[in-house]
Structure formats: C-alpha cells, structure tokens
Amino acid sequence: MTENLRHQQLSAYLDDELEPAGRSAFETVLQDDPELREQLNAYKRLSNELRVDETDKRVADVIRANLRRRRRRRTWLAWLPAAPVLASLVLAAVLLWPGSSSPGVPTITSDDLFNQYTEAVIELGE
Amino acid sequence: MMSRKALALFLVVVALLLTPSPVLAQASPAVRLFARMLQAEQTLEFVGTVSEEVVFPDRRDEPQARHFMHPPGVSPELVERNFQMAITGRETVADRNAVVLRLVPKNGVSPNWTFWVDEETGLRLAYEQRDANGELLASGRAQQIERVNLLGKPRDVRAPHLTPALKERVVDFIDLDALPDGFVPVALERTRLGGENGVFALRLTLWDGLNGTVLLIYPRQRPVPDRRYLMSRELRNVTVSALGPLPDEALRSWLTRVAEGPVHRLTARQLRQLQRDSDRSDR
Numbered sequence: 001m002t003e004n005l006r007h008q009q010l011s012a013y014l015d016d017e018l019e020p021a022g023r024s025a026f027e028t029v030l031q032d033d034p035e036l037r038e039q040l041n042a043y044k045r046l047s048n049e050l051r052v053d054e055t056d057k058r059v060a061d062v063i064r065a066n067l068r069r070r071r072r073r074r075t076w077l078a079w080l081p082a083a084p085v086l087a088s089l090v091l092a093a094v095l096l097w098p099g100s101s102s103p104g105v106p107t108i109t110s111d112d113l114f115n116q117y118t119e120a121v122i123e124l125g126e
Numbered sequence: 127m128m129s130r131k132a133l134a135l136f137l138v139v140v141a142l143l144l145t146p147s148p149v150l151a152q153a154s155p156a157v158r159l160f161a162r163m164l165q166a167e168q169t170l171e172f173v174g175t176v177s178e179e180v181v182f183p184d185r186r187d188e189p190q191a192r193h194f195m196h197p198p199g200v201s202p203e204l205v206e207r208n209f210q211m212a213i214t215g216r217e218t219v220a221d222r223n224a225v226v227l228r229l230v231p232k233n234g235v236s237p238n239w240t241f242w243v244d245e246e247t248g249l250r251l252a253y254e255q256r257d258a259n260g261e262l263l264a265s266g267r268a269q270q271i272e273r274v275n276l277l278g279k280p281r282d283v284r285a286p287h288l289t290p291a292l293k294e295r296v297v298d299f300i301d302l303d304a305l306p307d308g309f310v311p312v313a314l315e316r317t318r319l320g321g322e323n324g325v326f327a328l329r330l331t332l333w334d335g336l337n338g339t340v341l342l343i344y345p346r347q348r349p350v351p352d353r354r355y356l357m358s359r360e361l362r363n364v365t366v367s368a369l370g371p372l373p374d375e376a377l378r379s380w381l382t383r384v385a386e387g388p389v390h391r392l393t394a395r396q397l398r399q400l401q402r403d404s405d406r407s408d409r
Contacts, residue, residue, distance in 0.1 A: 108324070108344070108350060110353060112320050112321075113319070113350065113358075113369060116369070117338075117355075120313065120329055120331040120338060121338040121340075123331075124198045124285045124286060124312065125199045
C-alpha cells in the first residue's frame with residue numbers, strides 16, 4: 001500500500017466512509033501495522049482537539065458578545081455623573097432660545113392682540 | 127360802540143362764513159351729503175333709542191347712546207382721497223326720511239360703509255360697515271327718535287392725523303410705502319401684551335379715514351397662530367403682528383412688505399428705545 005493510498009484509507013476510515021468489506025479489510029491491516037495504528041491514533045487526537053477548538057470558538061464568541069454589551073453599558077454609565085450638568089445646559093438652551101416661553105413670562109394670545117386692536121381704535125375717538 | 131371798520135370786517139366774515147365753500151360747491155352731491163353729515167354730527171344729537179352691533183372690534187352694545195360708537199372718528203380728507211362716494215337711494219329709518227350714502231374704498235381691500243342720512247337734519251340715522259368679502263363688521267340703527275338737540279359745544283368727530291413728528295419716528299422702523307394703500311400712521315404708543323406682567327410692545331395705529339389697522343412689534347417669541355384679521359411674523363429679534371379687517375391676502379401682503387423693511391433689522395435694544403420714546407402718544 002502506497003503512502004498516499006494509506007492516508008486516503010485512513011482518512012475514509014476515520015470519517016466512516018468505507019464500505020463494510022473495505023472497513024473490515026482496513027482493520028485487519030491495522031492490526032498488523034503498528035505505525036498505521038499510531039497514525040490513526042494521532043489523527044483521532046487531532047480530530048478531538050479540533051472539536052474542542054470549535055467549542056472554544058463558540059464560547060469565545062459568547063464571551064466577546066457579553067463583553068461588547070458590558071462595554072456599551074459602561075459607556076452610558078460613564079456619562080451618568082455628567083447628567084445633571086447636561087440637563088442644565090439643555091434647559092438653559094431651551095429657555096434662552098429666542099421664541100421660547102420662559103416661566104414668569106406670559107404667553108401672548110390672540111385675545112391679547114385683538115384687545116390691542118380694540119383699544120387702539122377706541123382711542124382714536126377719544 | 128363798534129366802529130365802522132370793525133362792523134365792516136364783521137360783515138365780511140359773516141358773508142364768508144355763509145358762502146358755500148367753492149370746493150364743496152363743485153363737489154358731487156354724495157360728497158356734499160357726506161360733509162353735511164359730518165357737520166350735523168358735530169353740532170346736533172338725537173335723543174332716542176339705537177341698536178348697535180359691533181362685531182369687530184368686539185364692543186358692548188349701548189342702546190341708550192346719543193350717538194353711534196362707530197366709527198370712532200372720521201378724517202374727511204382721507205375719506206375723500208380713499209373712498210368713492212355715491213347716493214344709492216332713499217329709505218325710511220325710525221319714521222324719518224333718509225338718503226343712503228355708500229362709500230366704497232378705492233384700494234379694494236378696506237371695509238366699505240353705508241350711511242343713512244336724515245334728509246331734514248343731516249344726522250346719521252343708521253350705518254353699516256362690511257369687509258371686502260361682505261362680512262358685517264358693525265351696524266347701528268336708530269330705533270326711535272324722540273327729539274333732536276342742538277349741542278351747546280360742538281363735538282370733535284375728527285380722528286387724529288399723521289403729524290410730521292410722528293412720521294419722523296415711524297420711518298425709523300417702517301417703510302411708509304409698505305403700508306396698505308390709503309392708510310397712514312396716526313398713533314404710536316407703548317403698550318403691554320399678556321396682562322400686567324406681560325411684555326412691552328410698540329403699537330402703531332393706521333387709519334384710512336374710516337377704518338383702522340394696527341401693527342404690534344414686541345420682543346421675539348413664537349407667534350400666535352394666524353386667523354381672520356390677525357397675522358404674525360417672527361423676525362430676527364422681534365415678532366410683528368398685523369391686525370385689521372382686511373382680507374387674508376391683503377393682510378399677508380402688508381405684513382410681508384413690512385417685515386422686509388427696517389423692522390427686520392430692529393434689535394431688542396432699539397425696540398426698547400422706541401418704546402420709551404413712545405410713552406406719550408404723538409398724535
């Protein structure tokens with residue numbers, strides 16, 4: 001058996017792709033070939049390690065997502081001490097903005113304006 | 127004893143007073159009737175009952191009044207300049223014969239007037255004021271006339287007019303060409319909007335001889351919503367409101383022209399100064 005063929009059969013055996021007859025024949029060869037057995041064991045170990053890595057990757061993804069969420073939360077929390085200052089600035093801007101009504105300054109209504117008209121016209125006759 | 131010279135002078139003055147004015151003599155019958163009505167309103171009053179309804183500006187009914195509340199005054203020169211006058215018929219009002227005198231504004235947007243003038247005395251027996259859309263603004267009618275009195279002291283029925291001093295102050299912030307056709311400023315006052323704790327405002331009253339419009343200028347704030355006879359515009363530092371019984375389009379056009387003029391650049395400090403200067407109305 002050439003090295004290439006051994007490797008192909010070993011790979012097919014591990015992936016459970018051999019026909020029953022072929023599988024049985026390959027196991028007979030395995031019993032007589034300690035080097036091939038050693039290679040098979042090495043492949044199995046590697047395969048297990050790869051499976052662990054896959055699990056780790058999924059765990060890492062979960063951890064990374066959690067970290068991102070915490071970081072976002074921390075970004076908001078970082079502004080918390082400045083909240084009163086920011087709120088004051090926003091309030092001041094609203095109150096000082098021309099056209100905004102401020103406490104204590106009465107809102108002008110259409111009645112106020114019409115009263116002015118009436119008063120002005122009446123005064124013309126006085 | 128009166129000297130001959132003084133007697134001659136007295137006779138000349140009397141003759142001049144009794145001679146009809148050449149201008150009036152050439153005037154149309156409608157203009158002469160209008161002049162007669164004004165003269166009667168200054169010297170006579172009727173005692174009786176009147177009904178009067180003033181829709182705009184809103185005013186109380188005074189049924190026992192000896193003369194009508196509206197118009198508050200008349201400016202004959204402006205009326206002759208701004209209105210077409212015509213006698214349109216004869217009717218009976220409070221059992222008296224009246225001539226119907228109609229005044230239609232030449233600018234097409236001011237309110238029009240109809241007067242029912244007593245044939246015998248020249249007194250106004252009824253009137254109606256309608257806006258350009260035909261909506262009633264004010265009306266009054268004598269219901270019953272008990273007698274006509276001669277006033278001991280003539281009553282002044284003339285409205286204020288534009289003085290040079292007033293004009294000088296107004297042109298600082300208003301382009302006079304931007305005013306509605308036929309209207310002139312007659313009063314500039316400081317007033318307060320929004321009650322005792324309200325904001326100070328500058329109030330400019332305009333007059334076309336029989337109708338008034340008002341411009342209010344106050345520190346900038348969100349304008350009240352526009353409605354019939356009222357429009358406002360928020361400018362850089364001030365808010366301007368225009369009020370008057372004019373059609374929406376005329377009021378808007380007037381306000382736009384005013385807003386594009388010097389008032390647009392008026393600062394809050396300048397407005398306060400104008401208000402202080404206007405504490406006493408200059409009529």
